[in-house]
Amino acid sequence: MxxxxxxxxxxxxxxxxxxxxxxxxxxxxxxxxxxxLVAGPSAAASTPGSCALPRTAAHHSLGLDTWNTAYxxxxxxxxxxxxxxxxxxxxxxxxxxxxxxxxxxxxxxxxxxxxxxxxxxxxxxxxxxxxxxxxxxxxxxxxxxxxxxxxxxxxxxxxxxxxxxxxxxxxxxxxxxxxxxxxxxxxxxxxxxxxxxxxxxxxxxxxxxxxxxxxxxxxxxxxxxxxxxFDLPDLYHRPVDGKGDWDTYVGDWDVMGSQFALAPEFLGWHKWKLGWLGEGQVRCVRGPEVFSLEPLAARPARGTTPGTRLAVVRTGQHSALAVEARGVVGNDRGACTEGVLVYRVRGEAASGAGPVEVIDAHPLTDACRDRSVYPPLADAPLGVGEAFTVPGGTTRVEVVDRTATGTWTVKITP
Incomplete structure (x- = not known):
């Protein structure tokens, strides 16, 4: 060059x-x-929906209204x-x-x-x-x-x-x-x-x-x-001075955060971007709603219609809250805890600069100190009967119930 x-x-x-x-x-x-490669040629997403953030010039942007055809x-x-x-x-x-x-x-x-x-x-x-x-x-x-x-x-x-x-x-x-x-x-x-x-x-x-x-x-x-x-970003955090923990953004909850993650399944937002979640599996929440969430990592039974796997609350032009259920199944079979995971998505944040941040529903505790890459986030999901208001906003997430087959009933109030 x-x-x-x-x-x-x-x-x-x-x-x-x-x-x-x-x-x-x-x-x-x-x-x-x-x-x-940063920004590149675009192709329309198959089912972007009103909650799909626009793709930006950020490296590996998690905006998904279009696909970068360079990948x-x-x-x-x-x-x-x-x-x-x-x-x-x-x-x-x-x-x-x-x-x-x-x-x-x-x-x-x-x-x-x-x-x-x-x-x-x-x-x-x-x-x-x-x-x-x-x-x-x-x-x-x-x-x-x-x-x-x-x-x-x-x-x-x-x-x-x-x-x-x-x-x-x-x-x-x-x-x-x-x-x-x-x-x-x-x-x-x-x-x-x-x-x-x-x-x-x-x-x-x-x-x-x-x-x-x-x-x-x-x-x-x-x-x-x-x-x-496939244009997915690094989700780990690189300390500027080379000191500190790398896993403070997402902990064990996606392989793009750590190859050692206990629950390495791709986040629902990543699956949406890659085309693995269709329109019927992504729910855009605009008002108070009660609905069911199927475990993200579970394969649907043959002959059945997949239910909702990802719920999204749009919080800005380039930001959203994502809600999904994580259970000990599939690629997540080694997960430390089960429950409803809430995380922020930032479409303008580049790879390695915090495009995803898991929100800890239990900030005063940790779990799986002997196995987790970041124990403070190992117990981040909400369990049955638990509810919290997302810090810095007014969105409230409540877990109402869980069926014997692992489907979670969730109430979200934006």
Missing amino acids: QGQQPPPQPPEGVHRPSLRAAAAGLFCLAAIAATG PKPERRLDAVMIFLSFPDSRPLTGTGEIAASYFPDTSRFFEQSSYGRFTLRAHPRKGWLRMPRASTAYAIQRDWAPDRRAAYLRDALAVADPVVDFSRYDIVYLVADPDAPGVDSDATKVVNLRTPLRADGAAIHRVVTLFEGNPPDRNVLAHETGHV
Whole structure:
């Protein structure tokens, strides 16, 4: 890239509790292209509704009245190639088949469950290692990666892969580095967005998922990174000074907050954005209403019509309150608590800058200290018979009842 660099974009890596003090860097691909796609082409949403916030120029905006067509929408089968890279300074200790099995089929199952069967992620791991031309240490791989080193890594990786991989067959590219190579830093895993797409085999490559995980990798790490490929933001909080807790925004309640989340199911707002919740499953609340909420992570019984999964109270041009039921089922089977979760959505907030904030209905207590990524929010949902007024506003949420099958009766008074 020549001339002035474009504005920095938030990083799209994962964070690990043992490395929370590490500063999350951004990247520019000096030799190839630079930084992340922000606003892009639009496509009308299928059922936006009056509560759908407008998409803004914020990186991974949670406005969903339109879809940014620079990103693939997971409403059909998408094919992903997984390419394994070794280095001259290290002989791989693990076979590529074993490494691929640590990601798939678990990641595909996660998306199949979360999408209620509407989306299939089909992985195509390429057998065998492709040898990079330089030592792993030569690329200086780290979270705060120098632009020229990152550019060199991508350039070399695509150069060794292009002769043996037909990129035109795939929607997603995963580059997997030998986890035992001395220069590989597991904290560097993230998505690289390209302002100017690379081209290979006639296909435009807009982004690449670079995996530097250990063996075995972090739980659900690939679900998190693939979420970025679908234009979902980081929901964790990056302390400005590198100190403090990363999980204060959403805690355990979405994999985009933490790959270690106890209840990693995508929030209902994310499912709405991705097209997995239809018009009949999203309720726009304008006045006092009593209605039923089905557990967000539960698959509907075959032959039944899905009920409401997400209730929304519009609070401003770019803000809303979202209400959903979370239970110990599906991707949330490890959840610490069950109940009705309330959270704020901000369409103007960029990835990593608080686009979602879970509201703690029990601010004086916590839960699951031995397992939760952020115990103060582990008991955030409301239980039966509980009610509270959302801080800073007048909206009141009350949980009236819960059936034996897990459906919650909720009263919302905006």
